[in-house]
Amino acid sequence: MARTMQGFEVLTGGEATAHAMRQIRPDVVPIYPITPQTPIIQTFSRFVADGKVDTVLLQVESEHSAMSAAVGAALAGARTMTATASQGLALMVEVLYIAAGLRAPVVMAVGNRALSAPINIHGDHSDGMLARDSGAVQVFAENAQEAYDLMVMAPRIAEHPAVLLPVLVGQDGFSVTHSAENVALLRDEEVQDFVGSYEIPYPLLGDRPSSQGLFAMPDAYYEIKVRQIQALEAAEQVFADVARAYALRFGRHLGAVESYRMDGAERAIVLIGSTAGTAKDVVDELRERGERVGLVAVRLFRPFPHQALEDALATVGRVAVLDRAAAPGTLPPLFADIRAGYHGTAELRSYVYGLGGRDTAPEDIAKVYRDLQLPAHAGIRYLGLLGEDQHGES
């Protein structure tokens, strides 16, 4: 169990997420175990078994069933959460599209992990990118604290009347899910007060009958779908509002993007997830040597905060976008999103890194900042790839 240390608990990202779930007290949590989601559900199951939370834990036979049960429970009128990773998320994706289409505000913790094959259990963002176009809100945490904070924020985003969509809270497999660090937990009552009660406009249970999940022919599907797309777009402002409310109340502000030492930066890296921690150390070191470098970490990935990125990169000259996933046959997802919406003058370069849990050391990040002093490379550069990463210039 966690050791209390100066008001903090020493917790892994998975444990911190389970604490957030215990404090939110969801009515229903349908689950199927998969690494590296296991510490989330293992810890939460213990809370249930110990009577610390009265959630109905549904142990089902697959992630497809877990997500299906989650959709039914959420539409019935129960606050519903689940957790998964990798192949499990892949199996949930079919139903995740349905959850978004039926506007079921299920909150999901994801321990982001590579997709098979080759089979691998370690961290990258391929699973999240598979769920990218599902219509769900998707956020990524840098560390256990952010995983906890985003999880507490998530129900208010998911259940907002203008949104009513699933929210995926991602944390990098192992480097966050299984790594212990100091985490400041809120008091149980504070969390319950912040998330409030579960309200959806048309719960299936109760005295207002409704039909949901109906067949929609060509004369209706399009309109329903566009309204769903608009709901995800609305989630950008809702995320900002919830982040502001969280900051006012608890003192930690988690914006859609985090700009780290971007003041006067000439060169910047943009990335998602735990590698932001590594990159911040490198930025500090290089700044001490007088190099004008900065970092932009993207927390809100769907809806994509184009304007926030535009603002963050307004004055920088060269930008390396680091993707921990690929989009084979085209540009990597984060790079493609940034390039699609960016109207600034900075030169954007694409890097892929850390697939299948390949370690990204401070030296790898420093190397990217060095690369940015050199003329542009063509295409995608694969950071840390054996044999391919020796491109002479560095």
Add this chain to the structure above:
Amino acid sequence: MLPGKGVGPMSSERQSAILRPGGVVLPGDVARPRTGGWRTGAKPSVDLSLCVDCLLCWIHCPDTAVQQRQGVFQGFDYDLCKGCEVCAEVCPTGAIQMVPESTRLDQHGAILPEGGRQDG
């Protein structure tokens, strides 16, 4: 929110469903379902002189298309009938026969003579 080219006018009830998250449909949205629009081919007709009001057709109809009042056979609701032929199959007297869609029928489903009134 209005339908575009190539899509017919949208009923107000359909529009209200579309405006709800997930296209949720509430009671009263669809005043009268016309699922009989799916019917292809044959429709049931009746020879009332053979009907004994056993109502086996009414019991077996999967779509509440057979109408009865106080135990007396009243005919077919062709807005609901999908032409499955179950009624004709279970009719013990042969009163119900499937006929081509174009056949003219009275309000009970009885075949009208040439030039008669059409209710079907």
